[in-house]
Every structure is written in C-alpha cells, then in structure tokens.
Amino acid sequence: MIVALLNQKGGVGKTTRATHIAGELALRGQRVMLLDADPQGSALDWTQRRSQQRLPRLFGAVGLACETLHQEVPDLARRCDHLVIDGPPRIAALARSALLAAERVLIPVQPSPYDLWASAEMVALVREAQVFRPALQAAVVINRRVVRTVIGREAHKALADQPLPALRPEVCQRIVFADSVAAGRVAREVAPGSAAAREIGVLVDELLRGQP
Template identity: 50%
Template sequence: MTPIHLAMIIAVLNQKGGVGKTTLSVNLAAALALAGQRTLLIDADPQGSALDWQAARQTESLFPVVGMAKPTLHKDVPALAADYHQVVIDGPPRVNELAKSAILAAERIVIPVQPSPYDVWAADEIVQLIQEVALYKENLRCAFAITRKIGNTAIGRDVVEALKHYPFPVAAATLGQRVVFAESAARGLAVLEVQPHGPAAREIQALARELLEM
C-alpha cells in the first residue's frame, strides 16, 4: 500500500546561476528542522551542490539529504515524503523535464532572484514553465524571494517593482548579501547553526514562516 504523505513540499527553482538557490534550500531546510519539523532535503540539481554541502559537514546533519536528479521526481517524492513534515527540493539549474518534475512534486515554489535586471529578465522561462504546470495543480503557490540584497540601495527596491509584472508575489522577507552564508556553507553548516541570533538567521526564519503561511 502506498503511504500517504502529509508533508509540505517546497521547491526552490531558478535556471539562472549565482542566485543562491542551494544556499536558500539548505538554510530553509535547517530553519524548518530547528523549528521541530522532520525535514528532508532533496538535491534535484545534477551538480549535486546540496550533497556537497552535506559532505563538508563534520557533525550529524539536522536533516537527511537525498540525491534525486531525475525527471520522475514527482512520482518518487510522495513515498519519500511520507515520514516528514517538510520537504525542500533544491531544483535543477535549467528549465527542462527535471524542472517540470520538481514543479509537479511541489505545493510551494520559491524563485530566488538577485537584485539585478539580468535576474528579472531571466525569470521569464521559469515563470512560463510554472504557469504551464500550474494548469494541472490548483493548490500550487509561488513567490519570488530576493537574495543577496544590499541594504538601502535603489536596486534593492527597484527589483521588487520590476518583478510586479510577473503573476507571482514577491516575499516580504529578503536575504541580505552576507558573508556568513558562504562561511557556513564551506563547513556544511546552516547560518542558524553558526550565528543563531544573527540577521541572516532571522531572515531565513522569516522567509520560512512566510512560505508556510502562503
């Protein structure tokens, strides 16, 4: 008998490199796990960055990381998700069948975007793919998340305005351009472990809450 999954499945997707997709995925999973939620991170990126992050870790992980970069992801996830409250999918870096499968598997989609016109323009393809798949998923919810934002800059404000022509909202919680994200990743840790009361940790927690309430 196939297990019934009750997990919330969140996919982090963007085909543009350098937007902090894996950084967001691992830290989001850590925030959920530290909030007492049984959490699973699925690495659906053929580059295996989330698996590399886990391999760099010296202590027991807050959550398991499973590699599953294949276009049958949406068929395989329900059985995997059965024992978890939350599942985070670190999506592939291109718009392809694997990305489509990640969308089909998810109930929430986060599109990380840097405050750059190039990132805004590059969002077209993933937005179109999500819209196509959303025709078959009534309860799919999507949002942009601003990453690597430099505080009190015009470009940080302008990107929110530029994203308004897309059909998805922009999350109120944003992630700043902070060294601790890279420093923690190099050790296979989350920012909540390295600086649990720091600004980066608060930003991740705020975004996690917003996504669950979306």
C-alpha cells in the first residue's frame, strides 16, 4: 500500500497521522517506509527525536521534498510492504507529485467550517489526478476532533456534501498524541490501552480493508 496524507492547509495534523499510521503498521510486523515530502521536515525531526532517545527504529524514513518524487516512489515501494507519504501544505506541485505516486490518499480535516472550506483545494487536486489515474482512491478523515462538542459530533454530517467519501473512523484531539510526538514514539508505545492508540488501530484497519 502506498498512502499519502495530503492537505493544502497546514496545521491539520498530517505528520502526526503519518508517523502514527507508519508506526502502527510497523508494530504489526510490516516493513514500512515513511517518505517526508514536506520541506519543513517534521516527520524526519520525529525520527531524529526517536534516535536521540535511543529507541529502536520502527521504520525507515527518507526526505524527498521534490516535484519528481513520484519517479522515486516505485523503487522505494519495492523495498517495503507499505509506504506512507507525509505531504506538504500549500505547495501544489509537490502535492500533484504525491498524488501521482500514491494508491490511496487521506485528507485529514479538522471538524471546523474553516477547515472544511480549505479542503476544497485539495479535493480539486485529487479530482484532477483521478482524470489521469482513475484507480486512485481518496477519502477525508476527521482529525483532531474535540470530544463532547457539538461541532465534533456533527463532523460527519458536515462532510456529507463533500465530493469525496469520509472514512468512518475518527481521530480525536488527545494529550497522548502530543506526548508521543515529544518523545519520538507513537501512542501505542506511550499508552498501549489508550483511546488514542485504539483510534489509530481502527484507522489502520480501515486502510488495510480498502487496500488495492
């Protein structure tokens, strides 16, 4: 599976989701590669933090923030079971290259009107890519949902008019995620029985069920 996490809006939690998806797959015994396509390099920073903590490597990671990354991905994908791409915000050319490389695209969206409106640009890029690659699968995933709020409860309803489907699993705003990023770990390592760890597990289950 080659899955890309993309959104033209920054601050939606792409990198946290990308590292957690890659980590969950790795903890299930899969060979995983994380491709950091964001010039900011936050995913690589996470792997460096893990190394500084003298933790064993969960998965391979490479930085490739260039407009030709789709030409490099096939060779990288042959070396692993799953390749996870952490895409950049606000750089359409890099996003297009990631779309050419991916089999599945997840668009993390926070449940707020502003984020839903901002996702329209990414949806347009996906639709453009699907003209050339009809097999490309894409879906919105609700991310950083604040529990016990009206807007959180109605997030799926708000997405009903979007042209792309929304995955049923949601990931909430939880302290465990912030703690895990600071420690260079994933939620299942920091708090194995936590709601955060369960949410990532359910999300990965959903991804694997829809694997091409």
